[in-house]
Amino acid sequence: MSEQVPVCRSDELKEGAVRVCTIGDVEIGIIRHNGGCHAYKNVCPHQGGPVCEGVRMPQVEDVIDENGLFVCQKFNENDMHIVCPWHGYEFHIESGEHVIDPKVRLKKYDVVEREGQIYVAI
Numbered sequence: 001m002s003e004q005v006p007v008c009r010s011d012e013l014k015e016g017a018v019r020v021c022t023i024g025d026v027e028i029g030i031i032r033h034n035g036g037c038h039a040y041k042n043v044c045p046h047q048g049g050p051v052c053e054g055v056r057m058p059q060v061e062d063v064i065d066e067n068g069l070f071v072c073q074k075f076n077e078n079d080m081h082i083v084c085p086w087h088g089y090e091f092h093i094e095s096g097e098h099v100i101d102p103k104v105r106l107k108k109y110d111v112v113e114r115e116g117q118i119y120v121a122i
């Protein structure tokens, strides 16, 4: 049975913002994205960097024409990534999976938002 720990008021976490808090001895980042919240342990699986504090950027995709030739690259705003500030590992913001190797993933926590308050389940 998990415990729901209050971390902040809903209006304190605006779209695109991150709040890092410590619950027990675990540092957790709560990220507001597309109106919802995602919570991850603020430790990168690569070498322990503060991954939740990295920039967020969209997936970069190749555009290929009908002849199979490369045209350009474009951003896919529907697939945002968290980029670890130490060495640039990228993780899908909604799943915590590494963009290349889904076996490498951030430790995810459930988030509950009710009555104007955000809770992390630990």
Ligand code: FES
Binding pocket: 044, 045, 046, 047, 048, 049, 051, 084, 085, 086, 087, 088, 089
């Ligand atoms: S510690 Fe995160 S990319 Fe290396």
